[in-house]
Amino acid sequence: MEGLLDPAIRDLLGRLGGFQLATTEFLRVTNQLYPQKVFTRIMPELANNCQTKSGIPVHLQLLGSDPIAMADNAAKAAELGAIGIDLNFGCPAKTVNKHGGGALLLKEPTKVYQIINQVRQAVPKEIPVTAKLRLGWDDPELIYETAPAAESAGANWLTIHARTRVDGYKHPARWEWLAKAKQQLNIDIVANGDIKTADDYFRCLEISECHSVMIGRGIVYNPGLALEIEQALQGKVSTGRLVDWPRILQMIDEYHQFLIEKGLGKHAVSRTKQWIRELAKHYIEADVLFEQIKKEKCSVTAGKFIQNAI
Ligand SMILES: Cc1cc2nc3c(=O)[nH]c(=O)nc-3n(C[C@H](O)[C@H](O)[C@H](O)COP(=O)(O)O)c2cc1C
Incomplete structure (x- = not known):
C-alpha cells in the first residue's frame, strides 16, 4: 500500500507471522x-531473494497504462530477480487516473488485456504475472469484462x-x-476489501x-x-489482543530508527506519526502517544517520546 506498507513495515509485520x-x-x-536503483529502492527485498528479512516472499507491483513501457520494466524487474509481477488496475488517486493509470483502465478491458498480455510475454513463464482489479469504475458489472480479459x-x-x-x-x-466473477474464470481470485477481523x-x-x-x-x-486469522484457522480461540502494546511500541521505535538511518529526516517523523495514527484505530494507547508527538517535527525529540513510552 503506497505510503503505508513500505519495506520496513513489511519486514516488521512479517515477523509477527500469518502471511x-x-x-x-x-x-x-x-x-x-527505470534504472536498477529505482527497483531496489521500492523493493530492497530484491537483494534478499525477494523475501523480507523475516522470510515473507514479496512481489513487485507496477502501475501504468503504456503496455510496452510496462512490459520493458517488468522484464527488467525479472532480470533483477523479481519472483512475481503484480499490475495495478485499482488505484483511485486522481493524479494517477488523470494520466490514464490505475482504476481508470477498468473502463477499457481491451487495454487491461494488452497490458497484461505484453507483460506476460516479456517475463519468463515461471514468474507469475497477476492483476489487482476493482469491480469497475462505477458499475460492478464491469468485472464481467475485465476479469475474463485479464x-x-x-x-x-x-x-x-x-x-x-x-x-x-x-x-x-x-x-x-467476487463469487459472481469467479463463475466466469478458471484462475483464482484473491478477495480483498474490508477484512478487519x-x-x-x-x-x-x-x-x-x-x-x-x-x-x-x-x-x-x-x-x-x-x-x-492463522490461529483461528487452527481452531485456537484468542481472547484479547495477540500482539500487545509494548510489542507494538518496540515496532514503532524500530520503524522510526530505520527511517532516520535511511536519511528521511523530518519525513521519518511524519511517516512514524502516520502509522501511530492508524494504530490508534486498534490500540487506544497509540492515541495517547499520537497526542504527545503530533506537533513534533524533530525526529530526535519524537524518538525520545517513543522511547519514554516503552
Ligand atoms: C493509503 C492507501 C494506499 C494504497 N496503496 C495501494 C498500492 O500501492 N497498491 C495496491 O494494490 N493497493 C493499494 N491500496 C489499496 C489496498 O491494497 C486495498 O485494496 C484497499 O485498501 C481495500 O482493502 P481494505 O478495505 O482491506 O483496506 C491502497 C490503499 C490505501 C488506503
Whole structure:
C-alpha cells in the first residue's frame, strides 16, 4: 500500500507471522525504463531473494497504462530477480487516473488485456504475472469484462478489491460480486476489501467463495490480524489482543530508527506519526502517544517520546 506498507513495515509485520505473500507499493511507470536503483529502492527485498528479512516472499507491483513501457520494466524487474509481477488496475488517486493509470483502465478491458498480455510475454513463464482489479469504475458489472480479459491475457491470478472506483474506500466491500466473477474464470481470485477481523475473513471466504484474501488497511492498524486469522484457522480461540502494546511500541521505535538511518529526516517523523495514527484505530494507547508527538517535527525529540513510552 503506497505510503503505508513500505519495506520496513513489511519486514516488521512479517515477523509477527500469518502471511504468505506481500506486494510492494506500486512503482509508477510512464514511458521510461527505470534504472536498477529505482527497483531496489521500492523493493530492497530484491537483494534478499525477494523475501523480507523475516522470510515473507514479496512481489513487485507496477502501475501504468503504456503496455510496452510496462512490459520493458517488468522484464527488467525479472532480470533483477523479481519472483512475481503484480499490475495495478485499482488505484483511485486522481493524479494517477488523470494520466490514464490505475482504476481508470477498468473502463477499457481491451487495454487491461494488452497490458497484461505484453507483460506476460516479456517475463519468463515461471514468474507469475497477476492483476489487482476493482469491480469497475462505477458499475460492478464491469468485472464481467475485465476479469475474463485479464485471464485470457495470461494473468496467473487476480486480486479483486470488492469495490468500484466510485465506491472509494468507504462503501462496504461487495464480496458477493467476487463469487459472481469467479463463475466466469478458471484462475483464482484473491478477495480483498474490508477484512478487519478474523470473523470478516471467514465471512468473506464464505460469501466470495474465494480461498484466500489480501488484507489492506486492517493490517496497518492491527498488525496482529494475519496471526489472529492463522490461529483461528487452527481452531485456537484468542481472547484479547495477540500482539500487545509494548510489542507494538518496540515496532514503532524500530520503524522510526530505520527511517532516520535511511536519511528521511523530518519525513521519518511524519511517516512514524502516520502509522501511530492508524494504530490508534486498534490500540487506544497509540492515541495517547499520537497526542504527545503530533506537533513534533524533530525526529530526535519524537524518538525520545517513543522511547519514554516503552
Ligand atoms: C493509503 C492507501 C494506499 C494504497 N496503496 C495501494 C498500492 O500501492 N497498491 C495496491 O494494490 N493497493 C493499494 N491500496 C489499496 C489496498 O491494497 C486495498 O485494496 C484497499 O485498501 C481495500 O482493502 P481494505 O478495505 O482491506 O483496506 C491502497 C490503499 C490505501 C488506503
